Amino acid sequence: VRHLIDPLDLSVSEIDDLLNLADDISAHPQKYAHACDGKKLATLFYEPSTRTRLSFETAMLNMGGSVMGFHSASTSSATKGESVADTIRVVSCFADICAMRHPKEGAPRRAAHFSKIPVINAGDGGHQHPTQTLTDLMTIRCKKSRLHDLTIGLCGDLKFGRTVHSLIKSLARYSGIRFILISPEELRVPGYIIDEVLRPQNIPFQEVRSLDEVLPKLDILYMTRVQKERFFNEEDYVRLKDSYVLTAEKMKAAKPDMYVLHPLPRVNEISLDVDDDPRAAYFDQVQNGVYVRQALILRLLGVKLPC
Numbered sequence: 001v002r003h004l005i006d007p008l009d010l011s012v013s014e015i016d017d018l019l020n021l022a023d024d025i026s027a028h029p030q031k032y033a034h035a036c037d038g039k040k041l042a043t044l045f046y047e048p049s050t051r052t053r054l055s056f057e058t059a060m061l062n063m064g065g066s067v068m069g070f071h072s073a074s075t076s077s078a079t080k081g082e083s084v085a086d087t088i089r090v091v092s093c094f095a096d097i098c099a100m101r102h103p104k105e106g107a108p109r110r111a112a113h114f115s116k117i118p119v120i121n122a123g124d125g126g127h128q129h130p131t132q133t134l135t136d137l138m139t140i141r142c143k144k145s146r147l148h149d150l151t152i153g154l155c156g157d158l159k160f161g162r163t164v165h166s167l168i169k170s171l172a173r174y175s176g177i178r179f180i181l182i183s184p185e186e187l188r189v190p191g192y193i194i195d196e197v198l199r200p201q202n203i204p205f206q207e208v209r210s211l212d213e214v215l216p217k218l219d220i221l222y223m224t225r226v227q228k229e230r231f232f233n234e235e236d237y238v239r240l241k242d243s244y245v246l247t248a249e250k251m252k253a254a255k256p257d258m259y260v261l262h263p264l265p266r267v268n269e270i271s272l273d274v275d276d277d278p279r280a281a282y283f284d285q286v287q288n289g290v291y292v293r294q295a296l297i298l299r300l301l302g303v304k305l306p307c
């Protein structure tokens with residue numbers, strides 16, 4: 001059984017295959033309308049979600065399959081003390097594939113260990129979010145026509161931002177990628193990303209505090225929310241939450257073909273006046289998220305593709 005727990009579970013050629021398939025699904029949705037007839041997806045969400053859960057469910061429904069699941073730990077037997085291992089053994093009896101979000105880093109990997117069906121990590125704590133990365137890669141490729149030779153700015157909460165960690169791990173495997181990591185001191189990218197991903201592969205990167213100084217250099221600006229739910233202390237959150245606010249005025253300094261991505265939800269970090277800028281790509285990401293999840297479900301289930 002194949003799982004997707006970490007972005008490195010996919011080779012670059014498998015990522016390219018998934019993105020090509022997602023492009024085909026986007027161009028010919030009807031072709032895939034019955035590709036998952038009779039298949040069931042379980043969404044096991046121990047943490048809140050709007051996009052990831054609904055896009056997984058939409059992906060399965062778009063292909064004729066059905067969906068089941070729970071949307072918070074409080075409506076599952078986790079509240080009675082049931083372990084992730086026992087939960088997945090049970091779900092393996094009901095579903096063909098599952099997507100799991102959990103506040104604990106490593107919970108989906110533990111689930112995969114006990115699972116008879118493919119487990120997809122839909123976000124584990126401040127660790128990884130590999131299907132958001134597929135969404136991001138599809139959007140970058142669509143906007144820039146390539147995934148290589150790009151200067152990528154990642155801005156905001158780089159410490160707890162699981163989408164940032166997964167995106168760096170994936171993009172680092174493409175040639176000519178340069179990262180500019182923009183954050184307050186307290187929210188810098190974790191040491192393991194620098195020591196285990198960037199330095200060993202000699203990927204050029206710089207860590208800076210000011211967005212304004214680097215904005216004109218960027219091909220992609222990946223904004224992130226400062227995540228209240230990951231802070232131990234309200235005072236620190238309040239101090240850091242508005243560290244960066246991208247506005248239409250600031251966008252004047254960016255390249256005409258620089259695109260702004262954000263995994264969403266946003267709070268204040270992108271002002272509403274940026275939404276009308278043709279370089280705002282964050283709602284395209286949401287739509288692309290359905291196509292890449294359709295592609296992933298098809299590949300993990302080993303469905304024979306319609307001609």
Ligand code: CP
Pocket residue numbers: 048049050051052053123132263264265
């Ligand atoms: N991008 C993302 O993971 O959004 P949700 O938390 O709404 O699923």
